[in-house]
Amino acid sequence: MLGRSISRKSANAFKLVLSDSNVAVILVNIFAGINRCDWIAKGVVDAQKISESRLLSD
Numbered sequence: 245m246l247g248r249s250i251s252r253k254s255a256n257a258f259k260l261v262l263s264d265s266n267v268a269v270i271l272v273n274i275f276a277g278i279n280r281c282d283w284i285a286k287g288v289v290d291a292q293k294i295s296e297s298r299l300l301s302d
Contacts, residue, residue, distance in 0.1 A: 250279065250280070250283040250284070250287065251283050251284075251286040251287040251290060252287070252290070253287065254283070254284050254286070254287020254288065254290070254291070255287045255288075255290035255291040255294065256291075257287070257291075258270065258287065258288065258291035259291055259294065262291075272284070272288065
């Protein structure tokens with residue numbers, strides 16, 4: 245359950261930041277000693293799915 249919670253929090257954080265029209269870029273820097281990188285990455289992917297903005301560039 246913890247992994248899902250962190251992924252959801254990550255997705256919600258991206259959604260919140262992207263709701264600001266002044267945001268052009270988001271830089272993600274994960275300290276793996278505290279958080280599992282795969283949980284944060286899942287949050288990024290989930291945010292991409294629910295966001296109208298592009299999170300990942302070509």
